[in-house]
Amino acid sequence: MTFTLSERITTGTFNFPASITVPAGATSGKGYATVNLVSFPGQRLIELRHEGNVVATTLITIKQLRGTLTFDAPSILSGGSTTGYLFLGSPVREALRVLIDCNDTNVVVPREVYVMAGARIVQFPVVTSAVAADRTVSMRAFYGTNGTGEYPVIGNLRLLAVPSIKSLTLPASVYGNGKITGTVRLNTAAKAGGTIVQLSSSDPSLRVPASVTVPQGQYSATFVATASDVASAANAIVTASNPLGSTSAGVSVKPLTITSFTVSPTTATSNTTVTLFVKLASVVGVDTVVLLTSADPTIVSVPASVTIPAGSQSATVTIPLGSIAIVK
Known part of the structure; x- marks a missing residue:
């Protein structure tokens, strides 16, 4: 026997099989219907028909797909x-x-x-x-x-919200081979994980890190900028930025000069030693080499150079005097 399924009031809710067949000698048959998305959930009355006549009905509740x-x-x-x-x-x-x-x-x-x-x-x-x-x-x-x-x-x-940048401060100038400290300030405290501020310099004479992080709950962070040894004055613009904006500060990079060079004692006898003292215009941030020469190496033989260590402004070197026949 062959049966069909349909809704009493068609809503498009179901896709019914074309028919359901009960095999000979059997008392039941199966058919599968699929359910479409519908605009109005609720009950649907399904009719089972045989040769056009309704032989059974059932109610099915359709729920909204939430x-x-x-x-x-x-x-x-x-x-x-x-x-x-x-x-x-x-x-x-x-x-x-x-x-x-x-x-x-x-x-x-x-x-x-x-x-x-x-x-x-x-x-x-x-x-x-x-x-x-x-x-x-x-x-x-x-x-x-x-x-x-x-x-x-x-x-x-x-x-x-991402805290915006309130200010960027740096010293107005720095000597070559020197280091300075910059400060970035935010308008509000940094969020969880800290707030990253990007940094850049417009001139290679002053190097800055790619970024600085303001720690969580803090309003500011510092960073170190390093100046290169320059032959003439250079101007660098340092910029601090984040997605909400940027601010800048200018720094003048000055040539590093020797401000003092002395010999002690100024009068000495042969086969003794003297001390040379070299002082620069500023404390250096990196080891800095100062070249030395002697007008008369036969009397005073000096090393080719003296190194002023990072963090220092001066250096001394002791040299021996040779034997001389006459006083010069």
Whole structure:
């Protein structure tokens, strides 16, 4: 015997098999119906017919396919990225198109994603831009019989503000081979994990680190800038920046000069020693070599150079005097 299934009031909820056959000698047969996404959940009256006559009925309750929209964490430091997840109440029979949007231009999400057949979860990237004040943004993932959004699912994500840069301070000048300390200050305390500030210098005469991190809960951080040995004065502009803006400070890099060169004692006899004292204009940040020469090496033989260690401003060297026949 052959039977057919249908809804008493057609709603497009079901896809019924063309027929159900009860084999000879059997008392039952099976047929499988699939359920479509529908706009109106509720009860549906199903009729079983044989040769056009209704022989049985049953009520089936259709539930709405619900979902939840969540993220890796309920909040994120703006300027970073996270992952969003749509969880459906049950697996889908075939690939389901899901549209996604957000009410804030500081958040970028894909326009659409698909829940694959047999699955109930889909994930998608969430990329944010830096904001100056904390805010909550809403995202919607929606789907339906034609992908137009009969079933919107809403999720909220908290964007935490990135502290902006208040100031950058550096000494106005530095001698070549010297080091100076700069300070970056924020308008608000650094967030969890610290706030990274990018650094750059406009001139190779002054080198700065690529970045400095203001520790969590702090308002400022320091960094060291190192000057190169220059033949003539150079001007460098140091810039501190983060996604919300930047600020700059100028530094003049001066040639490193010798401010003092003395010999002690100034009068000496042969076969004794004298001490040379060299002083620079500033403390040096790196080992600095000063070249030495003697006008008469036969009387006073000096080393080719003397090194002033990093962190020092001067150096001394003791040299022996040779034997001389006459006083010079």
